[in-house]
Amino acid sequence: MTVLDAIQRSTEFLAQKGVESPRLQIELLLAHVLRLPRLQLYLNYQRLLTETELDSVRELLRRRSRREPLQYIVGSTSFCGLEMTVNPAVLVPRPETELLAERAWHFLNQLSTDSPVALDFGTGSGCIAITLAVKCPGARVFAVDVSTNALELARQNAASHKVAERIEFLVGDGFAAVPRPLPFDLIVSNPPYIPSAEVAHLQPEVREYEPRVALDGGAEGLIFFQRLAVESLPFVKTGSRIMLELGYGQEAAVRNILTRQKWVVEAVEADYTGRPRILTASWPA
Numbered sequence: 001m002t003v004l005d006a007i008q009r010s011t012e013f014l015a016q017k018g019v020e021s022p023r024l025q026i027e028l029l030l031a032h033v034l035r036l037p038r039l040q041l042y043l044n045y046q047r048l049l050t051e052t053e054l055d056s057v058r059e060l061l062r063r064r065s066r067r068e069p070l071q072y073i074v075g076s077t078s079f080c081g082l083e084m085t086v087n088p089a090v091l092v093p094r095p096e097t098e099l100l101a102e103r104a105w106h107f108l109n110q111l112s113t114d115s116p117v118a119l120d121f122g123t124g125s126g127c128i129a130i131t132l133a134v135k136c137p138g139a140r141v142f143a144v145d146v147s148t149n150a151l152e153l154a155r156q157n158a159a160s161h162k163v164a165e166r167i168e169f170l171v172g173d174g175f176a177a178v179p180r181p182l183p184f185d186l187i188v189s190n191p192p193y194i195p196s197a198e199v200a201h202l203q204p205e206v207r208e209y210e211p212r213v214a215l216d217g218g219a220e221g222l223i224f225f226q227r228l229a230v231e232s233l234p235f236v237k238t239g240s241r242i243m244l245e246l247g248y249g250q251e252a253a254v255r256n257i258l259t260r261q262k263w264v265v266e267a268v269e270a271d272y273t274g275r276p277r278i279l280t281a282s283w284p285a
Contacts, residue, residue: 126154
């Protein structure tokens with residue numbers, strides 16, 4: 001079987017299984033098996049696949065047809081141009097979260113201090129914390145998560161990008177894991193924000209494979225926004241910022257949660273689909 005034959009047959013198979021963008025999916029799986037950049041596949045359409053390669057493709061195709069996320073199958077994903085290892089212990093980093101990370105590192109880099117201090121609340125794979133450490137060489141970054149398995153992976157990712165010594169990973173329930181009241185210049189979080197009842201209606205890739213603890217934000221999806229607004233107060237100073245990723249339709253509710261605690265909402269930015277996604281608030285004088 002040639003590369004082109006495999007692409008055509010597998011595209012039809014994945015489409016029948018309800019997988020979105022089936023041709024792209026099989027091209028990425030094939031590129032992974034053949035250890036080629038995806039675009040190189042087009043120059044190898046007539047290449048015959050070996051039996052070993054075919055066996056590998058069939059196994060990965062079987063997993064993808066069962067709606068296992070592509071990123072878990074290949075074991076990594078790109079985030080802000082950085083390769084991050086991922087597994088079922090962590091949420092797969094999303095493109096909209098790249099926007100959050102970008103706004104966060106731009107804020108840190110424009111501060112007058114040479115050594116800003118930031119906290120990534122619910123770090124998961126460590127993608128935000130690691131990006132901040134890479135993009136802001138002077139920053140000291142703290143990253144907290146309730147999952148020891150997630151933190152183990154985050155540490156591996158930090159080591160692979162040579163920033164492990166500048167990130168302090170903390171296991172525990174939010175701010176309770178921070179050992180002392182630090183005045184953070186920035187608190188950034190992509191918290192669980194899916195309302196509990198909606199989790200069952202998410203795509204199979206999400207509801208069946210990704211960790212529910214990283215998705216479920218309680219009855220209205222707002223529990224962690226409420227916690228962040230209140231529990232952050234001992235850790236902020238005049239001019240501190242909090243940057244949050246929002247779920248669909250949550251802008252007004254999160255604004256209210258923050259302003260009740262005296263946070264000043266500075267901006268809400270839309271994602272690439274036009275939905276309000278990134279909220280920035282400051283702590284007043």
